[in-house]
Amino acid sequence: MNNIKTPKNDNTCGWSEIIASRVSCAQVVGDIKTDWLVVGAGYTGLSAARSLALLHPNKRIVLIDGQKAGEGASARNSGYLVDSTLNDGHLSDTGLSAYQQKYQLNKAGLEAAKALVEQHKIPCDWSEVGKIHATATVQNEQKLQQFSETLGQLNLEHNVLSGAQLKQRLGTSYYRLAIETKGAVMLQPASLARGLIDILPENVTLFEHSPMFEWQAINVNGNKAYRVKCPNGTITANGLIFAVNGFMPAIGLQKNRVFPLTLTASLTRPLSEQEYQSIGSPSQWGVLSAQAMGATVRLTQDKRLMIRNTAEVWRPMSMSAADLEQRKTTHIEGLRKRFPQLPADLIENTWSGITCISKNNANVFSQVDKNAFAAGCYNGGGIGLSILYGQQIASYASGGTNNTINMIQNRPKPERLPPQPFLNWGIALKLKMDRYFAIAER
Secondary structure (H helix, E strand, O other): OOOOOOOOOOOOOHHHHOOOOOOOOOOOOEEEEEEEEEEOOOHHHHHHHHHHHHHOOOOOEEEEOOOOOOOOHHHHOOOEEOOOOOOOOOOOOOOHHHHHHHHHHHHHHHHHHHHHHHHHOOOOOOEOOOEEEEEOOHHHHHHHHHHHHHHHHOOOOEEEEEHHHHHHHHOOOOOOEEEEEOOOEEOOHHHHHHHHHHOOOOOEEEEOOOOOOEEEEEEEOOEEEEEEEEOOEEEEEEEEEEOOHHHOHHHOOOOOOEEEEEEEEEEEOOOOHHHHHHOOOOOOEEEEEOOOOOOEEEEOOOOOEEEEEEEEOOOOOOOOHHHHHHHHHHHHHHHHHHOOOOOOOOEEEEEEEEEEEEOOOOOEEEEEEOOEEEEEOOOOOOHHHHHHHHHHHHHHHOOOOOHHHHHHHOOOOOOOOOOOOHHHHHHHHHHHHHHHHOHHHO
């Protein structure tokens, strides 16, 4: 596979900026031989590399990333670790049985992340405060009532919150109605990624700033192996796991099944005590819009506000400072709608990030060649799933099977997408429609 487009993120992610900087690991230089190679050092790749190392303590595991490990999409999400979902990306599972299966998988992902955080005492502001699905419009109230009925049928704990209750809970009178679910976690996504780097076993070698330009199957002493080319060297591996999520189509995987979307978000400075009191001094919270393309908003442990309210097809997949400044204006407008009493110059950081979407909200968990595997496409809800899928793709690639792998494999596979340029046209039209209907929710 040649001519691969490599990631190039902006360096303004607020979550990464507020934690201590880390010295980069070495780049790939020369010819390296390894038993296993994992491409992509986000949550999935870090989890897969760790799991491979534990399964094969006498084998060498190499993990590479095109930029700095854990500072791509994994550090750029909104920090929601969820079990129940209302808007799964842009298309949702239908039917109670399908919803329950998705819930069970999300729950397994949450428990996998929790086990790592607790076992290794990863400092990531882990807070089991639940999440709030809210609407500011009458039109979405029925959707939330139906969501409450679904949760009730599955005996999942939740509360219906009125506008007055929301004002007290959130510090804003913007929302009319909400469903608060108990089984979600708020966390600092960059800190979690950093923690996963810190617990990599000794038989894992991490190389950074080493984008993959080409990969191909080769014959080594009569056995199938793989050669990956980076700018300053090559890696020959007996086994290969791709954990590149939104970049799968760029490397020739799931090309007609998944696609990347570019999201942008902003994070404010910590609110002053006076500002915090002006919104009622609430405890931390996380709000997800009941409307697709509506704003995701958080109040963090350290009294910052985060908002994400844009999604688009973007080529190239990185944004310039001027591009980000334009999106920042939309973020400011969203915050001002909710908190008009706060200053308009609160935002410290604005950044972009990639998420991976499939037509039918399906994930990727597959064998792409004899000893090559791929995992990804979490449809905008991937912290827990990405850690779980990393663990399980390592087990699957090693010949293992278990109930979790069976549960993953019984999920729907990504459906075929229209060819280009019709795909991008269709996505752009769908996003435009979503933005129109989400005007009051952004």
